[in-house]
Amino acid sequence: MRPLALIAIVSAVCAACAADPVAPEAVPARSSFDPGLIAKGAQLAAIGNCQVCHTAEGGRSFAGGRPIETPYGAFYAPNITPDPETGIGRWSEGAFARALREGVDREGRNLYPAFPYEYYTRLADEDVHALYAYIATREPVRAPNRPHELRAPFNSRSLIGPWKALYFERGAFQPDPARNAQWNRGAYLVNGLGHCGACHTPRNALGGEKKDERFGGGVAEGWHGPALDARSPAPLPWTAEQLYKYLRTGLDYVHAIAAGPMEPVVRNLARAPEEDVRAMAAYLEALAGPPSAERRKKADAALSQAKGASRANGRGAEIYAGTCAACHDRGREAGSGGALPLALGTAMTIPTSSNLLRITLEGIAPPEGEPGRSMPGFADALTDGQVKDLAAYIRSEFGRAAAWTDVDEELKKIREERR
């Protein structure tokens, strides 16, 4: 049955899927919370990346207003400071827990799944408790919520109930007794608070995750979130140690420099407890599993290509030689003055040109004052024709894959966003 028809039927059956309101109740005073609990909540909020979506560019922390671009339109994350009028200053811990686990706000309205309650539903009681302590003790900021700007029919909250019936699986995290404690901790964080799959799992046209393609590569704000399991497009298989280093610093010399929506994620994970990030890395390594013999062979080929000089003929190769090679083609690892050898990168091997084009045009720019790798953008230096030639060359030379068919469309989209 077509999903829209199904939604129509479910809508009819379940007219009132949202819940009762929770009575307004002022958040407790700071003095009522144990400082250790608040500190724990801060670390958990870092893993949850809460501040990133709930803070506008240049705005006050957690006061909301940041647009989150999706295929359905722009969501504006709400104010979650404890301001009683415009924030969640009248939310009891029960109301807060229900929002995280069930996707229902204090008033009883369904929340859009742009808020990843599909993942937060797995949160343990003590972690919800710590998160509440942290959020309830932030500085209240008076900032009215900006309404979402969504295309019809997604602008109607009445669709969320049926959506939940189809795609939302409520329930606490179930540990796997066959695995060790570190794996289970990693599984809990990756599939719960960390909500990694939100960007790394593909979704259907209604925004439901394709459960049978879990971690098979998804979409985030115009970027491709590469597959994290055995389908990983990384030329070299990731080890837990490399994943740990990347998640902590955004930099792994033989895989990637964090860019796009991943950049704030690693900035936050730098503030999370070391053992938690190690657990996430261990879980992700296990998720991908030991590399096959074929994968190893490809990795060896990529490594030797990264050490050698690149071919140089054709227009794209010429641009690469004059524009990229000074940093990317030095035959050494991505240390000071050298960048990631493209033969080892993932932007070249994924099914879409979006990440490579975004990095080429926009560069990699950590926010002012924050540490991180920086690459200049070439949006003004290269014409569209030159960007296309360069992308075609990089795809075939370093991605070692068939030409992308989406370059024109993606380039047009990115240029329009920049206007």
Added chain:
Amino acid sequence: MISLDVNGKTQELDADPATPLLYALRDHLQLNGAKFGCGLGQCGACTVLVDGRAVFSCVTPISTLAGRRITTLEGLGTPEKPGRVQRAFIAEQAAQCGYCIPGMIMQAQALLERTPHPTSAEIRKHMSGNLCRCGTHMRILRAVERAAREP
């Protein structure tokens, strides 16, 4: 031979197509305003304008510039008759060693051509790719603000 439009004049030069624009300007055309800093597009000392937009000339091969309009520091004015942004930098004495300043001026020029009255935040954001190791930033910011103010 490669033909480049530099400061309104067509220049023919005999150079490898992969030659960085910076080398072409300095070694072939004796336009020494743009400076070599890092050679990696990380410091901004080599900034020039291409079609009115700021680009790092050290990582821009001349093969990409056919038919495009290049403006260098020399194209903005002369010592006798400095341009508006140059005058503002002089008035604010926005230089210590001065090595980064040609790039700073070109970056500011690009900003003001598109945004004649930028906010302080816009100036900071726009100029953030250009580094000054002497710490003259506050004067540089004042100079850009002055240039935006003055005719």
